Amino acid sequence: MPQITIDGKSFDVQAGGNLLEVVLGLGLDLPYFCWHPAMGSVGSCRQCAMVQFQNAEDERGRIVMACMTPVTDGMHLSLSGERARDFRADVIEALMVNHPHDCPVCAEGGECHLQDMTVMSGHRERRYDGLKNTHVNQYLGPLINHEMNRCIACYRCVRYYQDYAGGTDLAVLGAHDHVYFGRHQDGVLESEFAGNLVEVCPTGVFTDKSLVHDYTRKWDLQSSPSVCVGCGVGCNTAPGERYGRLKRIHNRYHEEVNGYFLCDRGRFGGNFVNSDIRLTRSGQQQADNTFVALSREAALAKLAQSCGAGQRIAGIGSPRASLESNWMLQAFVGATQFCAGFGPEGAAVRAIASALKGGGVPSATLQEIEAADAVIILGEDVTQTAARVALALRQTVRNKGLEKAAAMGVAIWQDAAVRNITQNDCSPLIQLMTASTRLGDIAQETIALSPDDIARYGFALAHALGTGSGVTDMSAADQTRVEAIAAILRDAKRPLVISGSGCQSESVVNAARALALALQQQSELTRVVYAVPESNSLGLALLDDHPVSLRELSEQAQRGELDTLVVVENDLYRRAPTDVVETLLNAVPNIVVMDLIETNTIERASLALPVASFAECEGTLVNAEGRAQRYFPAIAGKPDQPPAWSWLADAAAASGRQALAGLNHIDALLQAIAADKPVFAGAAEAAPGAGYRDRIGLKVARQPARYSGRTAMYADKTLHEPKTTADEQSGLAFSMEGDNQSLPSALQPFVWEPGWNSNQSLHKFQTEVGGAMRGGNAGVRLIHPHDGTLADATALPAAFSPRDAVWWVTPQYRLFGSDELSAQSASVAELIARPQVSLSPADAARLNLTPHDGVAVSVGDRTVKCRVNQDAGVPEGTVGFIQGLPGNPVWASGEQATLERLPDFARPPEVLARDSEVAHG
């Protein structure tokens, strides 16, 4: 372990790092801009200067950039000496030459790294009195605001956007002191990860547009530790509230789940909680199909009555509802009367749960994804279904280059140097897909296959690697390709198999399971990632061990054996074809629907009950890796909108169901769940319970110490100071009193340190820079694989062959549009994909389609008219159809579609309307 001396003091430090991360890791303050823990060093800003001496006798030393200097044993350094301090003051003074000092009107103000570093570097007086350079800003879409005049040219944005996230439409333009960071012309940023610019930019060039328009300073935000509900990855988030509204969502660092970054669905999609479509009051439907509002008490009485003694009830849960609400519903109606509420992906999700439990191969953490040396993806378009994984894979493929750099003695954090050495040499990533993906640029090979053929390839690969009985009826060409891929995987020390429920195919999941098991025979470091679509898909599959289908419920109802159906946070019309849903609902006399938002299913409710969103209540979600994670409210919940489990607990009490009646506290509920289902034993430990107190007996403060105006916030409405909302359910308080420095990570609502007001303060909360949180990794993994088997998951589908004039529907997904809730966020709604079908060029030619034609796609008696996307990644005989788009029918994988050409189809404009505040200047 190297020993270094800084300002006469000795420190034992980790070898291999750069001086900047080591100094920060020691808890010392050293300002910086261009370095980023996830992106390494390039040495452009020159802010992190220290003085390095040749030895103890050397008094002069030389200026070095800490971020570019490897730590070596016996180094003598000065951090706070005059020379180093003066140089850093000079740098910040130069950086501020063109900065507009518009902090009062800047959305970054108060959490601006530039402000912090300016203060830290001791720049107070402005000596440059020439003209400042100014720039014209650009319209970058509805999500991100651009204010180039604030730019200090640290290059972080383009390094993040291009080098880290693989985006191509943001670049540095111009030269010398006229460098400009933007697009070729106004337009929506294309990257699915553009929103991270908001946190990557050290000042206010890139800011969250919805926050800009509905502004609150960080010190006035009430925040909570939360979990993204956008997909099954379960990224940790920190939503911020003011005046009862969700103002913004920031990344909340989790070493094993999301690191420093979110996708744009996660960052901007959460605004659905503010939308007009929220269900705010209970209502009872009248004969004329209007709803009469009910008080909570009246609504509860109705609920208790509908589910009371003698009523034959059934429940439908939801993959987007918490573990608590799903379990409570299951307990409430009984396991045999509980339908999980999955859509066409259900069987695949269950296969994933089974594979995680019995497949023998652990699911990968974020670091394990990024450490893999070969990746094979079976049918899952992760950019659209588990976006954070796709961002990780862009780092994974760099491993080959990193090895090459290491062989030359270049440290991996020397980012520019490593990229110069690597050029475009990538570690192998192979995709077996039903359509092209956004990872095509880093994939060594993408093979266009139908879901069944993906499964066959997977089983064939598993067999080639020594597991399973293989595929006998494969063409010679396919055999050769399988052998070539097998050879690549055989060379891998840390292979990663990725699949998921995207193909809505058990076979695909089972093939991935077989392949992973085969690989594990050669390397224990084999890992899997199975993407699932929703925030609690996996939790629901683990919970539901007596699958009851919608059709079975429907039959029961049609036999007149069902009085009341309770639907929790589920729009059935998004799960099954309309006729199937209608048949069920028409046969049930009494329909209770609890949801966050108004849906088509709510329209059919006899009794509609509003529930709290992730931003307004506690709950537990199980992510795709099998990790139970707790979210906490940033917004104090309203009694009229409790979590669904709370409605049910109260109804149980009101209808005399003693077993459930007492479960009106989340801690008690989690104990009951653990007792009922041992797989969830860890869920109760996912975060400390309501009893958590810090060392002086206080709860965790959701508000920072400088939170202002609590006594006056509502003074325009009432002179009475409102009482602080008590939080009975958790160890967090809606208050500024309490600790928020040394917390269990699961309770960390925000990061903030004296002098470090921005999210850059994170390193103060980590055990080492870029490492684990001092408060441990939030959440608990519920599944610990033991010896793996294939169990009975070996059924081999028949080879797919195109049929004349009939196309096999394959599901496609879009980050903006396929997810139900985020689509209700105003800014995301502007970006929702338009309906289209994707078709192989050969099939398009067969139909004589020109690029201007549309197509009428029919399945059964439903027809959708939409544009055609010719995609060479689509296998012949199949059509890709985007799932979940508002208005699109539920067409599952394998539906038989017919196509009819629509000549000169009038296409909606591709360019989205600009929002009101287009670039000025």
Add this chain to the structure above:
Amino acid sequence: MTDRPLTQNIRSDGSPTFLERYEANGGYAGVRKALADMTPESCLEEVKNAGLRGRGGAGFPTGMKWSFVPMGEKAGPGHKYLIANADEMEPGTFKDRLILEQDPHQLLEGMIASAFTIQADIAYIFLRGEYVLAAERLNQAIRECYEAGYLGKNILGSGYSLELRLHKSAGRYICGEETALINALEGKRANPRPKPPFPQVAGLWGRPTIVNNVETLCNVTHIISRGSDWYKTLGRGEDNGTKLFGASGNVKNPGVWELPMGTPIREILEEHAGGMRDGYQLRGFLPGGGSTDFLTEQHLDLAMDYDVIGKAGSRMGTGTMIILDDRNCPLGMVRNLSQFFGHESCGFCTPCRDGIPWIVQLLDQFEQGEATHEDIALLEEKAAFIGGIGNTHCALAPGAMEPVNSALKYFREDFERHVTEGGCTYHRAGGRH
């Protein structure tokens, strides 16, 4: 003519020497000798033994630079590159143009011999875009070489092959920095790269690459053809060989001359440049282009050797001197240079990008009579910040500050006078400011 190898084919009428005349004058003897009688190792030894130092400005020993190139199996699979840096853009520098326009084969021969030494299989000439005539003549010379078998596959039956291409730059001074040049050749923005890795190990397209100045490569032509022992007899002082020296500004006979290394400055200025124009007095001079420190009359008897000029507080740089006279304002000259460097900053690192324009702004204040005595200290402070070695990512900013720092040292009274007399007095006297 033996003591003027670099200019032996330069004709007073400016007409170019193409292959026929070049060969008639003994050209390509070096390449023939290297390919027939020498090995890469022995070529390297010759260049090392010759003590050749880079003529682009930094003066790094060429043989040592080459010795870091991995040879044989160690190089791994793929190309190796040799690049002639013909991006002559240092202010006040006009020496390579002479060879490029009038004796292109001298460069090509040096490149072939150098490429053979490091076993490069692809060579580039990275040429300034504005050198239109040079491009035409180089293209003709390259064509001639391919036709004569000096380039292409299996050169002169030796088994050694080399492709040589001309790349015309889209124009940026920073492309003269070798790693920035490599980025430009890769079609990218010409930001200098971090080192390590050094280009010798991972340069163009991540492969071993040598970048040498045109004049350096021309020296190789003669070192190989006539031997390092001969070469070592050419210098007059500490350094070996000859050098293209030049002078511009208000001297009687501005121009470029091949002279032995170690020729005294006074001899260059007075004998070759003919002394100052009538009515002009010498104030000072930049010995080797716009990024070198001023020297003054007291330095006239110094020898133009790398270390001698270095000890005097400047650099020999490109060896083309820029002469400041008494009718032009030193602040104005420094401002002109600073504006150049500020504009040619790639914009990557802070002191250079945001600091140099501040220097220009301060110098404007002096000129306009808006500067105070404190501003002299501020200028000094900023110049030290921008110019300190290691303060910036590459050497552009330190070079840019050399004239500023040395002007503050030698012409301080001019700065004072701008403050006390409310602006530039050269202007009022009819000079340039």
Add this chain to the structure above:
Amino acid sequence: MMSDLIATLSPEEVSEIEHEIGLVPRRDGAAIDALLIVQKHRGWVSDESLKAIAGLLEMSAEELEGIATFYNLVFRKPVGDKVILLCDSVSCWLRGYEDVKARISKHLGIEYGETTADGRYTLLPVPCLGACDRAPVMMVGDELHTHLDESDLEMLDAKEVAL
């Protein structure tokens, strides 16, 4: 969309660019050459050309714009038939280029960055042209003009009007 624009490049331009692409390991490695090829044919690089080139090189317009706007000699605005590159560096300064600039501006009625109304000339400053012994100097189109003095203005008219 960008690939549609490739059709706006002439076959000659495309074949010259493809030749350069053939010499480098990645298509976008020919970016600078491609920009200069199109500029050679058209005098400048329009937004449309930029997108077309980017399409041909399989890179984004942003990536190519970052390169185009970095270099001094890629013109992203229309220029006159001939571009006057007037050296404004140190040796020409010492020899009075500023007077030359003033004379040209007066004579042609244009400042730096401007084009004459008849579209014949665009005036731009250029860093040191490497002909310092013959200062002040400028380039008019591809031709270097040295030892500039008052008579050179007539040259601008006389020679160019003949075209």
